[in-house]
Each structure stands twice: as C-alpha cells, then as structure tokens.
Amino acid sequence: MKIPISRTDLSETEINSVLEPLGTGWLVQGPKVREFEEKWSAFTEARNSIAVTSCTSALHLSLAALGFGSGDEAIVPAFTWISTANVIEHLGGKVVFCDIDLKSFNLDLDQIESKISLNTKAILPVHLFGLPVNMEPVLALAKKHDLWVVEDAACGFGSRFKEKHVGTFGHTGCFSFHPRKAITTGEGGMITTDDDLLAEKLRRLRDHGAAMTDLQRHLGPRPYLLADHPEAGYNHRMTDLQGALGAAQMYRAGDIVAKRQSLARKYDQAFESLGWLRTPLVHHDQEHGYQSYPCLFMPEEIERGNITETNHLRNQWMDHLQKNGISTRPATHAVHLLNFYKEKYQLKPEDFPNAYAADQCSISLPLFHGLTEEEQLYVIDKVLEYKN
Numbered sequence: 463m464k465i466p467i468s469r470t471d472l473s474e475t476e477i478n479s480v481l482e483p484l485g486t487g488w489l490v491q492g493p494k495v496r497e498f499e500e501k502w503s504a505f506t507e508a509r510n511s512i513a514v515t516s517c518t519s520a521l522h523l524s525l526a527a528l529g530f531g532s533g534d535e536a537i538v539p540a541f542t543w544i545s546t547a548n549v550i551e552h553l554g555g556k557v558v559f560c561d562i563d564l565k566s567f568n569l570d571l572d573q574i575e576s577k578i579s580l581n582t583k584a585i586l587p588v589h590l591f592g593l594p595v596n597m598e599p600v601l602a603l604a605k606k607h608d609l610w611v612v613e614d615a616a617c618g619f620g621s622r623f624k625e626k627h628v629g630t631f632g633h634t635g636c637f638s639f640h641p642r643k644a645i646t647t648g649e650g651g652m653i654t655t656d657d658d659l660l661a662e663k664l665r666r667l668r669d670h671g672a673a674m675t676d677l678q679r680h681l682g683p684r685p686y687l688l689a690d691h692p693e694a695g696y697n698h699r700m701t702d703l704q705g706a707l708g709a710a711q712m713y714r715a716g717d718i719v720a721k722r723q724s725l726a727r728k729y730d731q732a733f734e735s736l737g738w739l740r741t742p743l744v745h746h747d748q749e750h751g752y753q754s755y756p757c758l759f760m761p762e763e764i765e766r767g768n769i770t771e772t773n774h775l776r777n778q779w780m781d782h783l784q785k786n787g788i789s790t791r792p793a794t795h796a797v798h799l800l801n802f803y804k805e806k807y808q809l810k811p812e813d814f815p816n817a818y819a820a821d822q823c824s825i826s827l828p829l830f831h832g833l834t835e836e837e838q839l840y841v842i843d844k845v846l847e848y849k850n
C-alpha cells in the first residue's frame with residue numbers, strides 16, 4: 463500500500479467548476495473570486511474576505527497595507543513555514559524570532575513580551591497545523607504596546623478559538639490554498655479583516671493599486687474607461703479558475719473539517735498510551751482544524767536534551783515507514799536554522815531550543831479527507847509495530 467502525506471480529493475462537480483470561467487472567457491479575478499470570497503466570509507464570519515495568490519502574498523499585503531516598512535520589527539515564531547518571516551524581509555523589516563511551546567508547537571506566550579522593543583510594529587501569531595493560538599494574551603499585548611496583529615492562519619481552515627474562527631481576531635488573518643491545505647485552489651490565499659477601510663486598501667493593493675476592479679468597471683456605466691491608480695500596488699490577484707474551484711469546495715466545508723477531525727480522533731485513540739509519540743494536544747476552548755497531524759517523537763528523550771540521537775532515531779523511523787509505503791514529514795522547519803536567517807541574524811540552534819527540538823524530532827502522519835479507513839488502519843498498525 464502507498465499512502466502519501468496528503469492527496470488532493472476533488473469531486474467531479476468541483477473539477478468541472480473550472481469549466482464555467484473557461485467557457486465564459488472570464489479568467490482573471492471576477493465573479494467566481496467574488497463568490498468564493500462571499501462563501502469564505504459566510505464560513506469564517508469575517509466581515510471582509512479578499513482572495514489573493516497565496517498565503518505568502520496575503521501576509522505581505524497585510525503588512526504593506528498596515529504601513530509596515532523599513533526598520534520596523536515584527537515578532538514571529540521560530541518554528542513556522544519560512545514565508546511568515548520572509549514577508550518581513552521583503553518590506554525591509556527586521557525579523558524577531560520567538561521560541562515556541564513544545565506542547566502546542568505554537569508561540570510561547572510567556573516569551574512574547576520580552577521580544578518587544580521600541581521598533582516593534584507587529585506580531586504574527588501562527589495557528590500552526592490548525593491548532594489555534596490562545597489569542598487573548600496576544601491581543602492584550604498588542605493593545606498594550608500598540609502593535610498590529612497579522613494572523614498566519616495558512617493551516618487554520620475550520621480552526622476556532624472559543625468558537626471564533628481563526629483569522630478573525632487580529633487586524634488581518636491570512637489563509638493558504640496550497641494542495642496540502644483542507645481547501646485547495648492549487649496556489650491561492652485569502653485575507654480576512656473586519657476593518658472596512660483596511661479591506662478597501664487591501665483590494666486596491668492586490669490589483670496594481672487600482673481604484674476599481676475590472677469586474678466593477680465592466681459592470682459599471684462606462685466600462686471603456688480605465689480606472690485610476692491612487693497607489694503603486696502589486697498583482698496578487700487570484701484567477702477566476704481558482705475562484706471557481708475554491709467556491710465549489712465551500713459547499714462541503716463543514717464536512718471536510720468534520721472528516722479531518724474524525725480521522726485525528728482515530729489516531730488519538732490508537733496512540734494514546736504510546737509514551738514515545740506525543741499526539742496533538744487540544745485544550746477544551748480550541749477547535750483544531752487538523753491541516754496535518756503533527757506528533758513529537760520521544761518527548762522524554764527531548765526533555766533529557768538528547769536531540770541529536772532522537773533526530774537520528776526519528777529519521778530511521780521515517781525511512782522505515784517510507785519503505786512500508788507510508789509518507790511522513792517533519793511537521794515544518796525551524797526558520798532560524800535555515801541558512802538565510804542563520805547567516806543574516808547570526809543565530810544558533812540553541813537560541814530557540816524548542817523550535818530546534820520540534821524541527822529535529824517532530825513527525826506528521828498522513829491525514830487528508832480522502833484517507834480511507836483501510837489506509838488509516840494500515841498507518842496505525844505500522845506505527846504500533848514500532849518498539850512493540
């Protein structure tokens with residue numbers, strides 16, 4: 463049996479949805495993107511949803527629209543996908559890493575305040591793998607120090623903190639539609655915000671700074687006149703092919719989340735007595751969307767400081783699973799270990815010990831909504847075989 467880490471699972475109707483824009487010839491951002499945005503707002507209860515080309519461009523546009531710029535500092539977890547940090551670099555800012563809590567893989571809330579300086583302008587909490595960050599202390603710190611909060615909710619579809627969807631707490635929330643995410647448009651992203659003025663600015667910036675979208679112009683009284691461009695924007699527009707695909711999946715949004723949660727529960731139950739594999743821990747006020755199923759390998763060895771040996775054993779185990787047809791991955795990477803950041807900021811692994819341990823000793827097991835019962839039982843058997 464061959465089980466990938468993730469498999470795209472689109473229905474025939476969803477696949478066929480792209481035929482409509484292909485048929486009408488409206489391929490760029492238009493009615494289908496607008497439909498997807500409306501459905502996204504309905505599901506997340508965000509006041510505004512703005513579709514873009516990726517979560518990375520969502521993060522970039524958010525910071526740019528808020529006014530983040532040269533010399534400004536932003537706090538990001540040291541364990542996240544590299545683009546959470548890259549967008550700060552793209553705007554001439556300084557990345558300030560903060561270590562994570564090894565139990566949640568999310569920001570260590572007790573360390574954030576010590577990272578705030580006179581130049582700090584923003585915090586980027588990451589709801590990693592779909593586990594919501596406890597936003598209360600983050601918002602309190604942001605208020606106290608007058609900071610922007612840009613939520614990296616790349617993995618946060620269906621994730622809720624105290625019943626409120628992630629991405630709706632901060633100034634903006636940023637989502638990804640990369641194929642490993644619960645809803646996919648190939649590449650793609652969404653920005654959510656409750657601030658109408660900010661939403662307007664984001665809409666302009668994604669579209670070359672235009673005062674009016676192509677769709678508004680075509681539907682308006684004088685479609686033959688071009689729009690003004692009050693600012694120098696970017697081209698971060700989603701295509702209508704992607705919009706159609708995204709909108710089509712929103713019909714079963716609730717089912718997609720429920721299926722992922724039920725798969726996760728099966729893994730939780732099967733592995734609950736394994737001391738050597740720590741499965742995702744979820745607090746009662748968090749709803750996990752399970753973009754993935756990240757575990758910590760041999761947590762007791764990590765506590766004893768045996769990172770190198772544990773990493774060696776984890777890699778051997780990943781090899782073994784791969785030979786048995788099961789794909790796994792490290793949950794994500796520690797950004798301070800990656801050469802650009804290591805060199806530029808002169809960072810050592812031990813500067814963020816939990817991010818380092820997570821990088822070396824985490825393992826994500828296959829979890830995607832098309833995972834069959836037979837496939838999951840096979841994964842469970844192979845995991846239980848180890849050391850038994």
Ligand SMILES: Cc1ncc(COP(=O)(O)O)c(C=O)c1O
Binds near residue numbers: 516617639
């Ligand atoms: C936490 C996090 N942030 C940002 C991104 C970037 O998303 P995209 O590939 O849509 O730019 C990812 C992608 O996996 C991610 O996991």
